[in-house]
Amino acid sequence: MATYRxxxxxxxxxxLENLAAEKHMNVQDFIRFKIFNETTIFTVDEAVKRIQNGEFENTEFTLPDVYGExxxxxxxxxAGVFGKNFYNHITNHPDLGIRFVPDRTFKxxxxxxYKKKEGDQIE
Known part of the structure; x- marks a missing residue:
């Protein structure tokens, strides 16, 4: 794999860091997105949408569960970078209803x- 600096x-x-943060991406993914118009399903926004539209309310889950096998x-x-970005986002946005379960891991x-707030409408 080539490395460019x-x-x-x-x-x-x-x-650059702020633009990436606005898209909830790390800098590397943001650069790929801007230069090559490359998109991926592994974004914070996509994960949040899947959680809020899926069958995750009142259950415990991991990010791989959100996407399926x-x-x-x-x-x-x-995956670790994605997980860290997701964790940071949901921690900074408790209004999403997604909570990290402390002292609990799976593999x-x-x-x-996830707990949907009453009156929430998912788009």
Whole structure:
């Protein structure tokens, strides 16, 4: 695999990080998205949508459960980054109803629960 490096000054570095954060992506995925118009199902927004539209209310689940065996094709390293981004997002947005279950893991994966708020409408 080829590796490319480029340098950014502080202003551009912060701008890139902020743009990636607005899309709930890490910088590497954001660059792929912008340059190659590459999209993936492994985004925070997609995971939240699947959880809120799925059968996850009042049950414990992990991110691979959200995608199912057939779709969970993400490799271990990128899966960890995705998991960390997801955790950070739901922690910063408790209004989503998705909660991390502390001191509970399944196969080294974080465990979550979801409780829909009354009046929530999923789009």
């Amino acid at each position: 480029f340098d950014l000054n502080k202003d551009y570095s912060e701008k 057939d779709e969970w094709t993400i490799e271990r390293g990128p 080294r994966r974080a465990v979550y629960t």
